[in-house]
Amino acid sequence: MEQRHLGRTGLQVSRLGLGTMTWSRDTDPHDAGEQLRTFLDAGGTLVDTAASYADGGAEELLGELLRGDVAREDVVLCTKAGVRSTAGGGVVDASRGAMLASLDASLRRLGTDHVDLWLVQGPDARTPLEETVATLRLAVSTGRARYVGLANHPGWQVARAAGLLDDGTGLAAVQAEYNLLQRGVEREVLPAAQALGAGLLAWSALGRGVLTGKYRRTVPPDSRAASTHLAGFVEPYLTRAAATVVEACATAAAGLEVSPLDVALAWVRDRPGVAAALVGPRTTGQLRACLAADDVVLPPQIRAALDEVTAPVVGYPERFGPAARP
Template sequence: MEERLLGGTGLRVSSLGLGTLTWSRDTDEHEAAELLRDFVDAGGTLVDTAAHYADGDAEQLVGSLLGTVVAREDVVLCTKAGVRRTERGGVVDASRGALLDGLDASLGRLGTDHVDLWLVQAPDPRTPMVETVGALEQALASGRARYVGLSNHPGWQTARAATLLGPGRLAAVEVEYSLLERGIEREVVPAAIDLGLGVLAWSPLGRGVLTGKYRHALPADSRAASSHLAGFVEPYLGRTALPVVEALVTAAEGLGCTPLEVALAWVLGRPQVASAVVGARTALQLRAALGTAVELPAEIVRALDEISSPAAGYPERR
């Protein structure tokens, strides 16, 4: 598997990342062990998790496999903080105390003294950015995080955090990016290019819709059919997505590959993308992604760009 530098840093990450959103909920410890083993055997390094995935149990499961299934030094470990669990559900909290407490708890669950990349998971309108950045600075200074970044933040906040942290210290932005979600191209990607940040693309398969499996039916074992993930997939099952999916299928048929392969190749060919994070639930799903090595002809890229082009207006476009 290809390795890429994360933006302007010296951190190398695999072009595909292993997402763990479903671990300890839909993916048990046996399946997770197989996923992680297959991923590392294929040359994968970037393992992406978060403190709030399965209320911390996903991190716990990742930690239990490091040192047993694969060596800790064989993975680039990324986790996220800033969403804490309350009786009312998840609450965004990017205050200094919440972030640093969350980092310490994550390290305990992961069974390690540091993470390679630590991200603030979501914007917190109640906490000044200078305070959030202060927590990132402290994590770097203490060695608990080797690199830091943001997740799901708009372009202006990304630029503000990079300015406060100082040149070259904000490493990455992790954002949803696929043929069905190209909103980051308006401001986040230009900011990342200008600031030298690496882009980690989560849900590069459009929450599974770009595999083509929802074209004619709702598979019983799919996320869209599950009680807790149906709402995650539903926004991409409407009429807006249909032309994009059909164009993707046509391109795949012409190239003699799968829609999944074309969708991943498109994302990995975009400016500043260091890794596409695939949240496979099963080893079978992961193997389908690990086998991708498609180079898209320029005319197919142009066709896919055109049919999936995001709406834009003033001031991004005049």
């Protein structure tokens, strides 16, 4: 599998990343271990997790595998902090104390003294960005994280954080949802990341599973959309507008004699500025289907057609033309 530099850093990551959001909840230890070994055998390196996944259960399971027959040095380990569990549910908290406590707990669960990439999981309106960024800098200076970045932040915060980290620490990565059903990052986040030298990690590369075409006729009983805790995650893409995109993807796939999954994954994986496309398979079979797409390259005319069908609405001030001038 191709290894790509993460933005303008020296860190290399596999162009397909393995997400662990379902681990220890929908994916049991046996299946998780099989997934990880299959992924590494295919040349994958980037494994993405978070302190909030299964309330730390995903990290704990990954740590057990790293203490077993999987070598730590074979994995580029990315985790996230900034969502704190409370009795009332998850609370965004990117304050210094909460972030550092979360990082230390992540390291204990993962059984390692450092992560390769540490991200702030989401913007915290109550904590100054300067405090959060200073915490990222401290994580690097103390050796607990090799590189740092942001996830799910707007473009202006990406730019501000990069400026604050322009002291040698650097903003290495921006993680955001990016797929044929969600191209909002193209308005500001992706251009900012490219200009500032941060690599984009595209989560939910398959549109929360919808772009595989599995929901074209019905909701499979073993799917996320039928799950009590993940149905709300998938529901926003079970719309008539999304169905049009899925059909376009399926039409392209039929013409190329590949699967809709192949088309959707190849499209986002090879977008300018994308360092890696992240997938979160529940089973090893689903992972193998993603790995099989590694050799798929979309012809320019197919890519152009998909671009046109799914183009995001862009206007002022992202696009400033004669009609907008005073």
